[in-house]
Amino acid sequence: MIPTLYLTRNGLLEPLGQSQVLAYLRGLSREYHITLITYEKEEDWRDAARMSAAREECERLGIRWLPQRFWPQPKIVAPALSMLRMVWLAWRAVREQRVRLIHARSYIPAAVGWVLSRLTGVPFIFDMRALWPEELITAGRLRRGSRLHRIIVAAERVCLRDAAAVVSLTHAAVDYLRHVYPTELAGQRVAVIPTCVDLDRFAMREGDAGFQPLHGCIGTLLSGWFKVDWLAAWWAYVAEQQPQARFEVITRDDPQAVRAALDPNRVLGERLSIRACAPAEMPAAIRKHEVSAMFYAGGQPSELGRSPTRMGEVLATGQPVVANAGVGDVASIVQTHRVGVLLEGTQPHHLQAAWQALCALMQEPDLPQRCRAAAEAVFSLRSGTAAYRALYQDILR
Secondary structure (H helix, E strand, O other): OEEEEEEEOOOOOOHHHHHHHHHHHHHHOOOEEEEEEEEEOHHHHOOHHHHHHHHHHHHHHOOEEEEEEOOOOOOOHHHHHHHHHHHHHHHHHHHHHOOOEEEEEOHHHHHHHHHHHHHHOOOEEEEOOOOHHHHHHHOOOOOOOOHHHHHHHHHHHHHHHHOOEEEEOOHHHHHHHHHHOOOOOOOOOEEEOOOOEOOOOOOOOOOOOOOOOEEEEEOOOOOOOEOHHHHHHHHHHHHHHOOOOEEEEEOOOOHHHHHHHHOOOOOOHHHEEEEOOOHHHHHHHHHOOOEEEEOEOOOOHHHHHOOOHHHHHHHHOOOOEEEOOOOOOHHHHHHHHOOEEEOOOOOHHHHHHHHHHHHHHHOOOOHHHHHHHHHHHHOEHHHHHHHHHHHHHHHHO
């Protein structure tokens, strides 16, 4: 068993931590002795039963889990202190466990991995996930050209240059990075591994749902990266065309804030439900939907690196998606596999065209099978785990 260190600022108890961290580590833990450092939200710390269950699973898998508390405030100070704490924990893990490889998920952990690599000589993987500086700018949390932006870009540059390997979620992001950093990425190991889905958990829906059409949307809407106005316009149009339809948002966002942003004029009214779901409940919840909508801030550099996890989960259950172009490889997947509709805007003619295309698509009898096949081709957890395993082996040989 080869000692490795996995660093992430996400929480293991979060849906993302379950689907995009632990899901991979279950497979990798058969060959690697993993020390895992995560940052858990306060509400998850308070869930003693789930914390205990997570500890027990990590022990069963042979994963040494070191959960830390996630502090969101103050905005700049908290991440800085988090990084210093991670450096100390990671350095101690490298020394005590004789770690041979550091897997850093996203930018702050990558900076920690870079520091540790310089101090100890242990190679690190820069698992970018997405283009974080651009995401912060899109969300209005960072100003391009500011001192903080220049610091983050400088860290991005050295991590891309000095990492043993770089992992991107999308081919679109790799093309962008090669244009921006041609020197740093010259000769660099680069792997594209999309967000992956446990296809055994997200099985296809059997038969008809047996009730009114339910249009779904899954994930955070209030991050600044989601086009809530597009979803509001789309669902208002659908509600007019399909009076029997209902609508559901599954999110950890505040329900009142989501309703205020999504349905300020009460067009959807009682036809709209907003609720949170535990990770274990997500497959059954998604299978109740007929189609899922996802609109991100497409057309900006930030979105080139986005690979929506929920897209893979939705397709795995046999449902199509309504999405927008300019978001990672989403448009390519939709068009290549014919598993959804691309909404081009919120003008009446855009909405009408997308609705007509969706109605025609839903009449195709092999649509559920095509959706499932697309999930297996693009988002398979087995394929993703195998890709990480091959990358580990290539670095360590």
